[in-house]
Amino acid sequence: MPRTAGSLPDCTFCPANSLCPGGAASLACPLNSRSSAGSTTATDCSCAPGYSGNDGGKCSACPAGSFCPGGSTVTSCPANSNSGAGSSKPKDCTCNAGYAGLDPASCQQCQADFYCPGNGAQIACAKGMVSEPGSGACRPDGMPCMATFVDNVGAQFPGQSAIAIDDNTFVFAATSGGLTKMVGVNKAGKAVAARYMSPGSVTAANWAAATVQTLGYYSVSNLQFCEVVSKEPCEATFVDNVGAQFPGQSAIAIDDNTFVFAATSGGLTKMVGVNKAGKAVAARYMSPGSVTAANWAAATVQTLGYYSVSNVQFCPVLI
Numbered sequence: 170m171p172r173t174a175g176s177l178p179d180c181t182f183c184p185a186n187s188l189c190p191g192g193a194a195s196l197a198c199p200l201n202s203r204s205s206a207g208s209t210t211a212t213d214c215s216c217a218p219g220y221s222g223n224d225g226g227k228c229s230a231c232p233a234g235s236f237c238p239g240g241s242t243v244t245s246c247p248a249n250s251n252s253g254a255g256s257s258k259p260k261d262c263t264c265n266a267g268y269a270g271l272d273p274a275s276c277q278q279c280q281a282d283f284y285c286p287g288n289g290a291q292i293a294c295a296k297g298m299v300s301e302p303g304s305g306a307c308r309p310d311g312m313p314c315m316a317t318f319v320d321n322v323g324a325q326f327p328g329q330s331a332i333a334i335d336d337n338t339f340v341f342a343a344t345s346g347g348l349t350k351m352v353g354v355n356k357a358g359k360a361v362a363a364r365y366m367s368p369g370s371v372t373a374a375n376w377a378a379a380t381v382q383t384l385g386y387y388s389v390s391n392l393q394f395c396e397v398v399s400k401e402p403c404e405a406t407f408v409d410n411v412g413a414q415f416p417g418q419s420a421i422a423i424d425d426n427t428f429v430f431a432a433t434s435g436g437l438t439k440m441v442g443v444n445k446a447g448k449a450v451a452a453r454y455m456s457p458g459s460v461t462a463a464n465w466a467a468a469t470v471q472t473l474g475y476y477s478v479s480n481v482q483f484c485p486v487l488i
Contacts, residue, residue, distance in 0.1 A: 183207050188214060201228035215240045218257035230255045236262060249276035251287075264289045266305030278303045301357050312485050313358050314395035318343040319388045320350050327391070332371040333403065333484035338362075341389050342371045350387050351379065358392045360384060373404045373482070374417030402447050403484035407432040408477045409439050416480070421460040427451075430478050431460045439476050440468065447481040449473065 183189035185206045186198050198204050198214035202222075208214065211225035220228040221237040231237035235245050236256040246252050246262035250273035256262070264276035269283075269291035279285035281302045282294050294300055294307035312333070318326040318341045326343035333339055334353065338361070342351040349369055353362040353376070363386050364379035401422070407415040407430045415432035422428055423442065427450070431440040438458055442451040442465070452475050453468035 199228065219255045247274045263287065267303040308357060309394040311394040311396045312356050313339040313354050313392055315393040316341050316389040317391045318352065319390060320345050321386050334373050334376050335482065340371050340376055344368050351376065352387045352389050354389065360388065363387045372419040374419065377417065399486045400483040401445055401486055402428040402443050402481050404482040405430050405478040406480045407441065408479060409434050410475050423462050423465050429460050429465055433457050440465065441476045441478050443478060449477060452476045
């Protein structure tokens with residue numbers, strides 16, 4: 170029936186996601202917010218799930234690493250888990266790469282020889298592949314042995330062999346710009362240190378004495394892994410006949426089972442040969458000079474024990 174003079178207006182209930190302050194006005198809630206039917210004020214509009222902000226105000230997408238059930242609440246994902254921006258529920262948080270668990274509240278570090286890609290799963294490495302605890306991917310079994318060295322100006326030096334400093338430090342190096350530049354990687358192939366020194370050979374002693382550079386200033390690419398077949402003596406403290414100590418001496422391999430450590434003192438180059446097990450088997454001396462197989466063979470034999478070594482370290486032999 171048509172409305173007649175003096176009749177009441179046809180008022181309808183304010184629809185959801187709107188606010189009706191009275192009269193004919195029906196206003197939409199701000200973007201990404203919502204309200205119940207019959208709402209009257211701006212503060213009746215609250216942010217939708219996946220967004221956060223004050224009631225009646227601007228609603229922003231929930232930040233990554235959190236979930237937003239609606240309104241102004243922003244809850245961080247549990248430890249070792251993460252989420253994409255705009256997440257609204259606890260289950261939107263999933264374990265980080267290197268961690269596993271179906272419940273993001275209990276993400277545990279991935280076990281060795283498994284990989285955890287970041288979806289909560291823990292997957293065994295394939296045959297011939299290995300991983301360290303907390304890995305998001307598997308790598309070839311073995312130790313880093315060859316890579317392309319990249320210096321600070323982007324010059325590339327392919328086919329550089331690793332120098333094993335210890336069981337978990339493998340150094341790649343190249344000489345450019347008047348410096349020997351070096352990157353140390355761990356057995357997983359991750360760069361852990363960068364250093365430089367005046368041009369020279371890479372030894373454990375020289376690595377320890379080199380100047381520390383910002384990690385990432387030099388880098389390696391095309392990293393290859395080689396099988397570990399054995400370990401050999403590689404560094405020791407040489408002790409001469411008067412007890413003088415010369416730490417950080419690198420071994421010179423004379424043959425498959427003779428590794429010579431040496432130091433020059435008292436006008437002589439004094440030498441101790443050890444076998445693969447690190448046991449001293451010979452002592453010799455010569456006029457000051459470099460240790461080579463020929464010089465070792467020609468040197469004067471000294472009483473075993475007259476010189477000695479201590480703190481013998483062993484480095485992996487790779488193929």
